[in-house]
Amino acid sequence: MATSKSAVIDHTQRDPWSIAQEQFGIAADRLHLDPNMRAILAECQRELTVHFPVRMADGAVKVFTGYRIQHNTTRGPGKGGIRYHPSVTLNEVKALAMWMTWKCAVVGIPYGGAKGGVVCDPKMMSQQQLETLTRRYTTEIALLIGPERDIPAPDVNTNAQTMAWIMDTYSMHQGYTALAVVTGKPLSIGGSEGRNEATARGAVYTIIEAAKHLGMDLEGARVVVQGFGNAGSFSAKLMHELGGKVLAVSDTSGGIFNPKGFDPNKVDAYKRETGSVVGFPGTERVTNAELIELDCDILIPAAIENQIGEHNAPRIKAKIVAEAANGPTSPEADRILFDKDVFLIPDILCNAGGVTVSYFEWVQDLQNLFWREATINARLKEVMVKSFNDVLDMSKKHKVDMRTAAYMVAVHRVAEATLTRGIYP
Numbered sequence: 001m002a003t004s005k006s007a008v009i010d011h012t013q014r015d016p017w018s019i020a021q022e023q024f025g026i027a028a029d030r031l032h033l034d035p036n037m038r039a040i041l042a043e044c045q046r047e048l049t050v051h052f053p054v055r056m057a058d059g060a061v062k063v064f065t066g067y068r069i070q071h072n073t074t075r076g077p078g079k080g081g082i083r084y085h086p087s088v089t090l091n092e093v094k095a096l097a098m099w100m101t102w103k104c105a106v107v108g109i110p111y112g113g114a115k116g117g118v119v120c121d122p123k124m125m126s127q128q129q130l131e132t133l134t135r136r137y138t139t140e141i142a143l144l145i146g147p148e149r150d151i152p153a154p155d156v157n158t159n160a161q162t163m164a165w166i167m168d169t170y171s172m173h174q175g176y177t178a179l180a181v182v183t184g185k186p187l188s189i190g191g192s193e194g195r196n197e198a199t200a201r202g203a204v205y206t207i208i209e210a211a212k213h214l215g216m217d218l219e220g221a222r223v224v225v226q227g228f229g230n231a232g233s234f235s236a237k238l239m240h241e242l243g244g245k246v247l248a249v250s251d252t253s254g255g256i257f258n259p260k261g262f263d264p265n266k267v268d269a270y271k272r273e274t275g276s277v278v279g280f281p282g283t284e285r286v287t288n289a290e291l292i293e294l295d296c297d298i299l300i301p302a303a304i305e306n307q308i309g310e311h312n313a314p315r316i317k318a319k320i321v322a323e324a325a326n327g328p329t330s331p332e333a334d335r336i337l338f339d340k341d342v343f344l345i346p347d348i349l350c351n352a353g354g355v356t357v358s359y360f361e362w363v364q365d366l367q368n369l370f371w372r373e374a375t376i377n378a379r380l381k382e383v384m385v386k387s388f389n390d391v392l393d394m395s396k397k398h399k400v401d402m403r404t405a406a407y408m409v410a411v412h413r414v415a416e417a418t419l420t421r422g423i424y425p
């Protein structure tokens, strides 16, 4: 595929569904959530497993397994990406769907949480096979998806082209063009301005708010970013634009470090030319593990899950950890960082800029009225700043860390919506 996201759950670590349950449980305890409500929100509302045939290049037929899960659609249609990876499991997709419910609730956008995945190795498949697989998978999950029902988006190893195929397949079944069935589409078929940078831009808005809260000056603040893909490279560039000093960045080949800082735009150009950030002139090499522990003010994990655990959390030196990635910190590390007074901006808040601009894309598609990038960025800022302060207020009120506070805000909103709607019949 043209772009691929290498972030995957590390299965040598804990089962993601048990982590999702534990995080939900902590917030539910703090909120003294009614046991009936707790039972409702702890489960996924719909779990669709599909097995479907695809004819491969050699003429043989291979049967693939895929999932589409809707954790909760009380606040609106399901929203969440589709992941193509050999290690996709039902429990991983369930956890990701639950996290989407909380993410959409914490930023107050009118969606529930959903997620999809296909067990496959896209790196071993041709474009033609990927298109066939995508079109058949779309047909299988058409039971659940739709502009008013459940709106997929790109995730690991899927991209704007995949979304174009899904939109086209769904539209062929309907007999008319349904732009709003997916987000993260190319601009030429109803995609949104600003979607590419949205996750990083949203993360940086939360960092600005965190710095205000801590009385930290971002001018000259030392920034370390793990991962130099979509979320990481734009985060580094935006922090540089704000006057931050980017000391280190990394990718799968390793990291680069210069205590005096460097221009991430030049690193980006270097990576485009050479395929990696490693070897960028004027920097020394560090491993990804060393990078996490570098002396800095702001650490932005923007690569994969499970990067900060019990083993390295005691040695984190950053004052702010901004989780542009999903799930980079374990629940055990959360407790260590909180005790060390590290200010953590949790993933469901920090990287919610992506889904927020996806929401803007859906709104534009439904209205057939498209906004300028400046309008999108201004609206994104409004959402991120308000959400950050809602979470901060909750954390102050209940004297809890920012992750627990974000979960409390989100769970409270979904519980309130459920209570207001009532239990059918």
Ligand code: NAD
Binding pocket: 004, 005, 006, 007, 199, 226, 227, 228, 229, 230, 231, 232, 250, 251, 252, 253, 288, 302, 303, 304, 305, 324, 325, 326, 327, 351, 352, 354, 355
């Ligand atoms: P991406 O594929 O564009 O970039 C990932 C980067 O991480 C690449 O530079 C890759 O080389 C690097 N990387 C992979 N494995 C690594 C490792 N073991 N150590 C260090 N670096 C490694 O992906 P992305 O879209 O930027 O996503 C990154 C994270 O952000 C993921 O956790 C993703 O779920 C999360 N996220 C992304 C978006 C979005 O809109 N792109 C939205 C919300 C959350």
